[in-house]
Amino acid sequence: MIRQTPLAVTRRDLLGRLGLSVLGGTVAGGLGPLALPALADEAKPGHQVVDAPAGHAETAAQSVPFYGPHQAGILTPRPASGIFASFDIVVSSLDEFEQMLKLLTERTVFLTQGGEVPARDPKLPPTDSGLLGPVIAPDNLTITLGLGASLFERYDWLAGLKPTRLQRMMQFPNDALDPALCHGDLSLQFCANLPDTNIHALRDILKNLSEFLVMRWMIEGFVPPVPPAADGSTPSARNFLGFRDGSANPDANDAELMDQVVWTHGADEPEWAHGGSYQAVRVIRNFVERWDRAPLSEQENIFGRTKVSGAPLDAPEASEYDVPDYAADPDGEKTPPDSHIRLANPRTPESARNLMLRRPFNYSRGVQKNGQLDQGLLFIAYQADLEAGFIAVQNRLNGEPLEEYIKPVGGGYFFALPGVEAGDYLGSSLVKAARRS
Ligand SMILES: C=CC1=C(C)c2cc3[nH]c(cc4nc(cc5[nH]c(cc1n2)c(C)c5CCC(=O)O)C(CCC(=O)O)=C4C)c(C)c3C=C
Numbered sequence: 001m002i003r004q005t006p007l008a009v010t011r012r013d014l015l016g017r018l019g020l021s022v023l024g025g026t027v028a029g030g031l032g033p034l035a036l037p038a039l040a041d042e043a044k045p046g047h048q049v050v051d052a053p054a055g056h057a058e059t060a061a062q063s064v065p066f067y068g069p070h071q072a073g074i075l076t077p078r079p080a081s082g083i084f085a086s087f088d089i090v091v092s093s094l095d096e097f098e099q100m101l102k103l104l105t106e107r108t109v110f111l112t113q114g115g116e117v118p119a120r121d122p123k124l125p126p127t128d129s130g131l132l133g134p135v136i137a138p139d140n141l142t143i144t145l146g147l148g149a150s151l152f153e154r155y156d157w158l159a160g161l162k163p164t165r166l167q168r169m170m171q172f173p174n175d176a177l178d179p180a181l182c183h184g185d186l187s188l189q190f191c192a193n194l195p196d197t198n199i200h201a202l203r204d205i206l207k208n209l210s211e212f213l214v215m216r217w218m219i220e221g222f223v224p225p226v227p228p229a230a231d232g233s234t235p236s237a238r239n240f241l242g243f244r245d246g247s248a249n250p251d252a253n254d255a256e257l258m259d260q261v262v263w264t265h266g267a268d269e270p271e272w273a274h275g276g277s278y279q280a281v282r283v284i285r286n287f288v289e290r291w292d293r294a295p296l297s298e299q300e301n302i303f304g305r306t307k308v309s310g311a312p313l314d315a316p317e318a319s320e321y322d323v324p325d326y327a328a329d330p331d332g333e334k335t336p337p338d339s340h341i342r343l344a345n346p347r348t349p350e351s352a353r354n355l356m357l358r359r360p361f362n363y364s365r366g367v368q369k370n371g372q373l374d375q376g377l378l379f380i381a382y383q384a385d386l387e388a389g390f391i392a393v394q395n396r397l398n399g400e401p402l403e404e405y406i407k408p409v410g411g412g413y414f415f416a417l418p419g420v421e422a423g424d425y426l427g428s429s430l431v432k433a434a435r436r437s
Pocket residue numbers: 239241243244245246247248249282284285286303305340341342344345356376377379390393394397406
């Protein structure tokens with residue numbers, strides 16, 4: 001759910017009222033120290049001052065509630081920008097681990113709900129990087145915390161508490177994993193309207209948790225904005241292979257379905273983990289130069305969908321949200337049996353237990369040494385059961401024709417912690433269970 005902060009006033013509006021012209025990001029610096037307290041005085045509830053680019057004031061004020069039974073950033077509609085960051089944890093006791101979780105929760109609450117940056121003696125480093133100005137706008141930011149299997153395996157005081165299906169990501173046949181882009185004790189998924197909001201949040205956490213967290217790897221992603229269609233429906237965004245991505249995702253507004261597909265539960269999982277979710281992350285390079293030379297018919301057969309609308313190949317005039325009828329096409333004359341969507345979800349009674357909620361971003365990281373574009377998909381999927389979800393589906397996809405055009409190079413498996421109620425901290429159920437054991 002997205003909440004609109006009322007009466008947001010942009011820094012531009014405020015400077016206009018003060019009779020000052022706006023010269024991009026240099027204005028705050030140009031105002032000098034005397035002007036900043038004046039800005040802070042205006043920045044009372046209902047008068048938020050934000051360094052918002054023109055036209056961004058309303059979206060800057062969007063905020064996603066932090067507290068609740070599940071973490072934000074999983075069912076939350078995916079905004080335009082994402083960062084996935086993986087860390088190693090350096091703590092020497094359960095008490096320190098708890099301290100780390102409390103501090104991480106405190107920073108996450110502040111960054112996602114927004115507010116004024118506290119002023120400090122100028123002889124000291126400022127409390128904030130200043131990237132977003134004197135008032136932090138929520139900008140739809142969510143920060144989702146996950147834990148990796150290595151953490152549970154390293155610390156005695158967490159022994160026996162690992163979520164049952166949490167494991168180190170194994171190598172699949174088409175993988176060429178770069179160890180510098182894999183695994184980690186702790187994951188943070190940042191999602192926001194603007195990339196600057198994610199970068200600001202990441203830097204805040206790095207600065208405030210430097211004694212506990214060492215960064216291992218990170219990758220930035222984005223999705224293109226998609227205008228609503230003429231019939232009012234919202235088309236899925238396109239990935240870097242030019243296809244709509246997300247059409248067959250289970251409905252995140254269907255709470256009963258999400259309880260089955262996304263949220264971990266059941267007697268075979270430790271109780272502290274109920275309400276969390278397994279997070280499967282894969283950095284999958286796309287060979288875009290090769291793809292752009294492949295015939296359209298080959299591209300469409302590889303996915304099992306039409307490129308322009310995303311409709312299934314057995315109903316090309318339908319919409320991307322229409323469901324393919326594989327029973328009526330047993331020999332795969334319309335939708336090839338080895339097409340991506342048919343392998344990923346054969347839509348049999350048995351495959352209903354292999355569903356997952358995908359929340360990917362596209363990434364673009366410049367040029368490889370061989371002169372090819374380094375572009376691909378930052379694949380992120382959430383599921384109640386990692387083995388029945390991502391691992392089973394990836395095993396079915398092994399050897400698919402799409403492999404000629406993609407190469408998984410990194411990623412990891414993490415467990416996104418359950419949500420918490422107001423005043424509590426993320427991971428408190430795990431810490432309590434560790435104290436009891
Ligand atoms: C193991 C899980 C999956 C990986 C890895 C994966 C990689 C991957 N996918 C695309 C593009 C598309 N995927 C689409 C559908 C789709 N993909 C998966 C799973 C994985 N994809 C599932 C479960 C599904 C849904 C199948 C269904 O229920 O019909 C589609 C079609 C549109 C859509 O539903 O999203 C596209 C396009 C790429 C480019 C990629 C790796 C680079």
